[in-house]
Amino acid sequence: xxxxxxxxxxxxxxxxxxxxxxxxxxxxxxxxxxxxxxxxxxxxxxxxxxxxxxxxxxxxxxxxxxxxxxxxxxxxxxxxxxxxxxxxxxxxxxxxxxxxxxxxxxxxxxxxxxxxxxxxxxxxxxxxxxxxxxxxxxxxxxxxxxxxxxxxxxxxxxxxxxxxxxxxxxxxxxxxxxxxxxxxxxxxxxxxxxxxxxxxxxxxxxxxxxxxxxxxxxxxxxxxxxxxxxxxxxxxxxxxxxxxxxxxxxxxxxxx
Numbered sequence: 685x686x687x688x689x690x691x692x693x694x695x696x697x698x699x700x701x702x703x704x705x706x707x708x709x710x711x712x713x714x715x716x717x718x719x720x721x722x723x724x725x726x727x728x729x730x731x732x733x734x735x736x737x738x739x740x741x742x743x744x745x746x747x748x749x750x751x752x753x754x755x756x757x758x759x760x761x762x763x764x765x766x767x768x769x770x771x772x773x774x775x776x777x778x779x780x781x782x783x784x785x786x787x788x789x790x791x792x793x794x795x796x797x798x799x800x801x802x803x804x805x806x807x808x809x810x811x812x813x814x815x816x817x818x819x820x821x822x823x824x825x826x827x828x829x830x831x832x833x834x835x836x837x838x839x840x841x842x843x844x845x846x847x848x849x850x851x852x853x854x855x856x857x858x859x860x861x862x863x864x865x866x867x868x869x870x871x872x873x874x875x876x877x878x879x880x881x882x883x884x885x886x887x888x889x890x891x892x893x894x895x896x897x898x899x900x901x902x903x904x905x906x907x908x909x910x911x912x913x914x915x916x917x918x919x920x921x922x923x924x925x926x927x928x929x930x931x932x933x934x935x936x937x938x939x940x
Contacts, residue, residue, distance in 0.1 A: 752905050753892075756857045760880050766791045767848035772835045772855040772863060773798040776811055781881050782854040783812030786822060791852055793822050797838045798829035832859070832911070836866040843874055850875040857882045858897075858904045865911040869918045 769791045771782035779796060786794045796808060809819045826838035843851065851871070855863050857880035867876055883897075892898060 748909075749902070749905050752861065752908065753901055755861065756880070756901065758857075758880075759882070760878070763790050763852060763879055764877060765789070766850040766852045766875070766877050768792070768843070768846060768850075769794045769852045769854060770835075770839050770842070770867075771796050772832070772853075772859070773800075774859070775856055775881070777881050777883075778854050778856060779808065779811040780813060781879065783814045785852060785854065785879065786812075786818065787814065793824065793846065795824045795826060795839065795842045797826040797835045798831075799825050799827050801827050832862055832866045835863070836870040839867055840870040843871055848874065850877065852877045852879050854879045854881060856880065858900055862904060862908040862911045865908065865915045869911075869915045872918070872922065 763785065769782050769785055771778050771794065773779065773796060782794055782796070785791065794812075796812075799808065805819070805825070808823075808825065809816065812819065812823070814823065824842060826835075826842070829835045829838045839851065842848075851867075851874055853860070853863055853867060853876055860878050860880045864876055864878060867874075
């Protein structure tokens with residue numbers, strides 16, 4: 685009789701274990717739901733932050749581009765006299781305008797920076813519209829620069845050699861902001877006078893009608909941003925005495 689009475693107790697114990705297991709499973713499922721909900725809220729908040737920050741950055745970049753385009757589209761004003769003129773090669777009109785400024789006596793000497801080594805002096809003189817006497821006397825040629833930063837390095841060597849305190853910078857209008865940033869980083873103590881050269885579309889004030897110009901502007905704006913950042917960083921470092929204005933020694937500029 686004793687074993688027969690023990691069976692209900694065994695069944696009861698088994699049922700209790702089963703109930704506890706089911707409860708554990710239920711709590712585990714509830715915990716998973718809570719964790720999933722918390723993760724979903726976290727991701728939703730994170731995505732919201734990313735969208736807000738991304739939108740703010742995009743708005744700042746767009747506003748900067750509008751300002752950049754407005755500055756680029758401005759017509760050059762009267763040019764004051766300076767110690768030297770630097771023309772950054774790339775477009776024929778830049779050399780033409782630089783030659784005209786030299787002929788008009790806006791400076792006593794001209795540096796044509798970034799010249800292709802296959803371009804002869806006679807060709808440069810023809811492009812600049814300068815007679816042989818003035819060209820041989822007052823024009824220097826830089827052959828080493830491969831980009832805008834290289835132009836700035838050539839300018840630094842030239843300015844140091846000539847002890848110039850001011851420069852007229854001649855380049856395309858869309859290229860001027862980046863050129864001034866690179867030159868300003870290499871020549872922090874030199875007064876830079878911008879002389880932007882504009883194509884007919886720019887002078888007409890309708891550059892936005894031309895897709896090619898819009899693409900050029902956008903590309904140049906993206907190149908300008910890191911150049912401006914390097915300029916800002918160099919000024920901060922100089923302010924704290926952590927950087928020298930001398931920079932890396934540049935190769936001497938070829939005399940004509």
